[in-house]
Amino acid sequence: MSDVVGSGPCAPHAVPGAGADVTVMAAGLVRLRLDIAYDGTPFAGWARQPGQRTVQGDVEDALIRVARLQAVRLTVAGRTDSGVHAAGQVAHVDLPVDVPLGGLARRLNGVLDRSVRVTGLAPAPAGFDARFSALSRRYVYRITDAPFGAEPLRRFDTLAWPRPLDVPAMASAALLLVGEHDFAAFCRRREGATTVRTLLRLDVLRRPDGVIVADVEADAFCHSMVRALVGALLAVGEGRRPPQWPAAVLRRGMRDPAVTVAPAHGLTLVEVRYPPDAELAARAEVTRAVRVPTTPSG
Numbered sequence: 001m002s003d004v005v006g007s008g009p010c011a012p013h014a015v016p017g018a019g020a021d022v023t024v025m026a027a028g029l030v031r032l033r034l035d036i037a038y039d040g041t042p043f044a045g046w047a048r049q050p051g052q053r054t055v056q057g058d059v060e061d062a063l064i065r066v067a068r069l070q071a072v073r074l075t076v077a078g079r080t081d082s083g084v085h086a087a088g089q090v091a092h093v094d095l096p097v098d099v100p101l102g103g104l105a106r107r108l109n110g111v112l113d114r115s116v117r118v119t120g121l122a123p124a125p126a127g128f129d130a131r132f133s134a135l136s137r138r139y140v141y142r143i144t145d146a147p148f149g150a151e152p153l154r155r156f157d158t159l160a161w162p163r164p165l166d167v168p169a170m171a172s173a174a175l176l177l178v179g180e181h182d183f184a185a186f187c188r189r190r191e192g193a194t195t196v197r198t199l200l201r202l203d204v205l206r207r208p209d210g211v212i213v214a215d216v217e218a219d220a221f222c223h224s225m226v227r228a229l230v231g232a233l234l235a236v237g238e239g240r241r242p243p244q245w246p247a248a249v250l251r252r253g254m255r256d257p258a259v260t261v262a263p264a265h266g267l268t269l270v271e272v273r274y275p276p277d278a279e280l281a282a283r284a285e286v287t288r289a290v291r292v293p294t295t296p297s298g
Helices: 055-067 104-111 167-175 225-237 245-252 277-291
Strands: 029-038 085-096 116-123 136-144 179-182 196-206 212-218 267-273
Touching: 029 055, 055 085, 055 104, 055 116, 104 116, 136 225, 167 196, 167 212, 167 225, 167 245, 196 225, 212 225, 225 245, 225 267
Parallel strands: 085 267
Antiparallel strands: 029 085, 029 116, 136 212, 136 267, 179 196, 196 212
């Protein structure tokens, strides 16, 4: 099943009788957008892995069961790592047009474990691709430096830090990282893929309840990028490094062993932003040209 949406023989089109808002692919498939939230604690990440429980595996298995299909394939906006949570994950799936859509989200939630919820399900507009049409992804990382640790009800989504943190110093360091850069120093490299990203925001603040929140938004993220950035900011917050250090690591363009990747459980994907419907297909084509690794020829 292709994830490509664009011009040509596979372009989506409206089919009379399929519903006013339903876009049907040329192969008789309807593309649906799913909004998904999950507690990442029991999962080995989003992506299917042999012998591991994953969010993708749970949701795809639920779709197969309730829609009575042999196989489905979800495409997701952000492939979260093991232990990372989501409040605003977005995915799409192409289903046969004869699958009844009425009550599908309710039926999915009826068979899914309570650690995963489909919070929205609707026919996708023409040109929509959950991954490539996205303008940005936004994550929040929660930290507490309270002497008693994380509050019991938030212990699974908040990092308990054992020493006091200088939040203004962390915020100053964060501002130096905003913009378009090669984030190779904070990413795990993937052959043929770019590590250039546009960091739209990296705000660090202490909320009235004392919890420290790092609010991070970028056009896309490399593997472990957010947690590596938070790890560098923690070193600044503890006073082990000056506020200029993370930016210096960034300029060197290579992983620094002094940058510790922060634990996964403090991180939550909270939002994926998309352009207006009329611009979805064009955005997907531009992003696909930049993000998809090139395949060596010959």
